[in-house]
Amino acid sequence: MSEEGKKHYVKIRATENMKKLMTDYYIQAKTAAGTGKKVCWITSGGPVEFLIAMDVIPVYPENHGAMCGASRTSVELAEVAEEMGFSRDLCSYARLDIGQAVTAGGPIGGLPRPDFLLCCNNICGTVLKWYEHVSRYYDVPMFFFDTPFIHKETREHAFEYVRNQCVELIEFLEDQTRRNFSENKFAEVAVKSVQAVDLWKKVLSTAEHRPSPLTCFDAFIHMAPIVTLRGTQDVVDYYRLLLSEMEERIENGISAVPEERYRLIWDNIPIWYEMRNLGKLFASRGACLVADTYTSAWAVDIRIDEPLTSMADAYTSVYLNISIDLMVDQVLSLIQRFKADGMVMHSNRSCKPYSLGQYDIARMVTEKTGKPVVIIEADMTDSRAYSEAQVRERIEAFLESLERM
Amino acid sequence: MRVAGVDIGSLTTKAIILEDGEIVGKSLVMTGHNSRLAGRRALDLALKDAGIGENTLDNIVATGYGRLSIDFFAEQVTEITCHARGAHSILRDARTVIDLGGQDSKAIALDENGRVLDFVMNDKCAAGTGRFLEVMAQALEIGLENLGEVSLQSVDPAPISSVCTVFAESEVISRIAEGVDKVDIAAGIHQAIASRIYAMASRISLRERFVMTGGVAKNIGVVKALEKRFRTSFFIPDEPQLVGALGAAMIAAERASVKN
Numbered sequence A: 001m002s003e004e005g006k007k008h009y010v011k012i013r014a015t016e017n018m019k020k021l022m023t024d025y026y027i028q029a030k031t032a033a034g035t036g037k038k039v040c041w042i043t044s045g046g047p048v049e050f051l052i053a054m055d056v057i058p059v060y061p062e063n064h065g066a067m068c069g070a071s072r073t074s075v076e077l078a079e080v081a082e083e084m085g086f087s088r089d090l091c092s093y094a095r096l097d098i099g100q101a102v103t104a105g106g107p108i109g110g111l112p113r114p115d116f117l118l119c120c121n122n123i124c125g126t127v128l129k130w131y132e133h134v135s136r137y138y139d140v141p142m143f144f145f146d147t148p149f150i151h152k153e154t155r156e157h158a159f160e161y162v163r164n165q166c167v168e169l170i171e172f173l174e175d176q177t178r179r180n181f182s183e184n185k186f187a188e189v190a191v192k193s194v195q196a197v198d199l200w201k202k203v204l205s206t207a208e209h210r211p212s213p214l215t216c217f218d219a220f221i222h223m224a225p226i227v228t229l230r231g232t233q234d235v236v237d238y239y240r241l242l243l244s245e246m247e248e249r250i251e252n253g254i255s256a257v258p259e260e261r262y263r264l265i266w267d268n269i270p271i272w273y274e275m276r277n278l279g280k281l282f283a284s285r286g287a288c289l290v291a292d293t294y295t296s297a298w299a300v301d302i303r304i305d306e307p308l309t310s311m312a313d314a315y316t317s318v319y320l321n322i323s324i325d326l327m328v329d330q331v332l333s334l335i336q337r338f339k340a341d342g343m344v345m346h347s348n349r350s351c352k353p354y355s356l357g358q359y360d361i362a363r364m365v366t367e368k369t370g371k372p373v374v375i376i377e378a379d380m381t382d383s384r385a386y387s388e389a390q391v392r393e394r395i396e397a398f399l400e401s402l403e404r405m
Numbered sequence B: 001m002r003v004a005g006v007d008i009g010s011l012t013t014k015a016i017i018l019e020d021g022e023i024v025g026k027s028l029v030m031t032g033h034n035s036r037l038a039g040r041r042a043l044d045l046a047l048k049d050a051g052i053g054e055n056t057l058d059n060i061v062a063t064g065y066g067r068l069s070i071d072f073f074a075e076q077v078t079e080i081t082c083h084a085r086g087a088h089s090i091l092r093d094a095r096t097v098i099d100l101g102g103q104d105s106k107a108i109a110l111d112e113n114g115r116v117l118d119f120v121m122n123d124k125c126a127a128g129t130g131r132f133l134e135v136m137a138q139a140l141e142i143g144l145e146n147l148g149e150v151s152l153q154s155v156d157p158a159p160i161s162s163v164c165t166v167f168a169e170s171e172v173i174s175r176i177a178e179g180v181d182k183v184d185i186a187a188g189i190h191q192a193i194a195s196r197i198y199a200m201a202s203r204i205s206l207r208e209r210f211v212m213t214g215g216v217a218k219n220i221g222v223v224k225a226l227e228k229r230f231r232t233s234f235f236i237p238d239e240p241q242l243v244g245a246l247g248a249a250m251i252a253a254e255r256a257s258v259k260n
Helices: A015-030 A049-053 A061-070 A074-083 A092-103 A126-138 A156-177 A183-208 A216-222 A224-229 A233-252 A272-284 A307-316 A324-337 A358-369 A388-403 B035-050 B065-069 B079-090 B130-140 B144-151 B165-177 B182-201 B220-230 B240-259
Strands: A039-042 A057-059 A116-120 A142-145 A262-267 A287-292 A342-348 A373-378 B002-008 B012-019 B022-030 B059-063 B096-100 B105-110 B116-121 B210-213
Touching: A015 A057, A015 A216, A015 A224, A015 A233, A049 A057, A049 A156, A049 A183, A061 A074, A061 A092, A061 A224, A061 A272, A074 A092, A092 A126, A116 A126, A116 A156, A126 A142, A142 A156, A156 A307, A183 A216, A183 A224, A183 A233, A183 A287, A183 A307, A216 A224, A216 A272, A216 A287, A224 A233, A262 A324, A272 A287, A272 A388, A287 A324, A324 A358, A342 A358, A342 A388, A358 A373, A373 A388, A388 B079, A388 B116, B002 B035, B002 B065, B002 B079, B002 B240, B012 B035, B012 B240, B022 B035, B022 B240, B035 B065, B059 B079, B059 B240, B079 B096, B079 B105, B079 B116, B079 B210, B079 B240, B096 B182, B105 B182, B116 B182, B130 B144, B130 B165, B130 B182, B144 B182, B144 B220, B165 B182, B182 B220, B210 B220, B210 B240
Parallel strands: A039 A057, A039 A116, A116 A142, A262 A287, A262 A342, A342 A373, B002 B059, B096 B210
Antiparallel strands: B002 B012, B012 B022, B096 B105, B105 B116
């Protein structure tokens, strides 16, 4: 067995810039009160461009949830919600968010109080009830952005329905901020969002190179700006920097995993509290997670000529809002593009829409490609639902079976 | 060539010594709280059984949950790979292995060479494992080794609906209080295990023939219930608990011969 204690990763230099970007962002958000700037809590799949264009500071409880998970403070916060009567079967992001509002716990001493909320159900149905609770708790208004589920294709009326909500959202924001919406400002933001998304896609695509310069564990860390702040110049600059570093790695033959032997796809939200250990485990066996179904969710396509219509399309067609058949198509395309040898699926106790259907997807993928799939059971931030020995066992057995293929 | 396979499980630790492919030594000890010590004791006992010294071994493979804690040099292989290899060596036609051990249960699909094609394991839950049966035997005040035989006398198994060990135990206690015959409760427990294992195993493609390994295979009640649920007969090795250690030893031999 190779030594897991050894350093497996060549550090990504841009990480320091990202840390600064995110720290500045959270400081700005936490000190917004009294500056005249409004704070809006938004779900991870929500159309943030409108907020940026209205100079509203977006705050993502889910991004904060990931931070609490990674810093292993999530369980104590979730327990607060459980004491309040929320079920342990409820999403752990929701639970820890409800808990942090009460205790101001976690790595940054809690999120800033929202002035209003933007809840988009393209990622799940739980967010509606969660945000309704937040709305009552802080006594602030909520805008609900409803994206119909896509079974086969988006229907014209569904598009129209979502597009109309964009218009309603603008009115809501004008009302909340007492400012007028500027089409010019919005167009500027949309252009930057497109640029950032384009750069982010290119960053993820560098993993097509063999050996890959980055793993999905890197992508999970470096996705924070594209999720939270797309539409700003800082994010464009940041991904330009990250992309040039990845291209430099390819040129210099630097791989994310020393001696890359297997290329795998990751499915579902990361296991935040265990990500480092899992990264080491895979790396020690020469396995590189080259792509995932998660970080690509923020590679939304916005067309500058028709921003509202294309946004309605982009926000409705995210991975968690489409049928299993369409999910399989996306997985197959990832396997093909990244020349993957198999897939690791995280059956996430918290995230029902992401985890439902995984056994079917696994079977369909294996049938169509002959590539093996392993399913590991965990929770994105509730480490009480995680058994290290069992997960390790499954991953190691899976890698042993790849070895002889 | 002499090699050893050591399988350090959650309840028991097993070792096998192979000399040119033949079993010349074996052992089985309780793992207890110290898996490092258990691995050492099992290996020493098997070596003693074979009448040979450790320094004459060409290779050792360790498997099972405790494999990371051993104090002797050994290659590490997961018990999924080892059970597949062990079962295949006992029955060449084996394509599905159902392994019910002390703390976990698994189903493994293998190819004609004994290689793992796919596998599935229980989630973080003891239902259906050896530990589950221990708790149930205790609740029924029947010796663990007699539980299987006793259950075969039942003509009307009592349904046990809980899938959780703790809840199933209280359900069993309620059934006893209701005056249900222990024999029927025991049969009901075995049926519940069979349903649970079948639901789990169905996630992989199940192909004939079936080999059952792990300590639970010694419980004839579970075996019969499983055969009924899977609608097929299971091949039960003479010493089902040693299959993982046997597979480990065989892999040790293969790897040693590759090196030489």
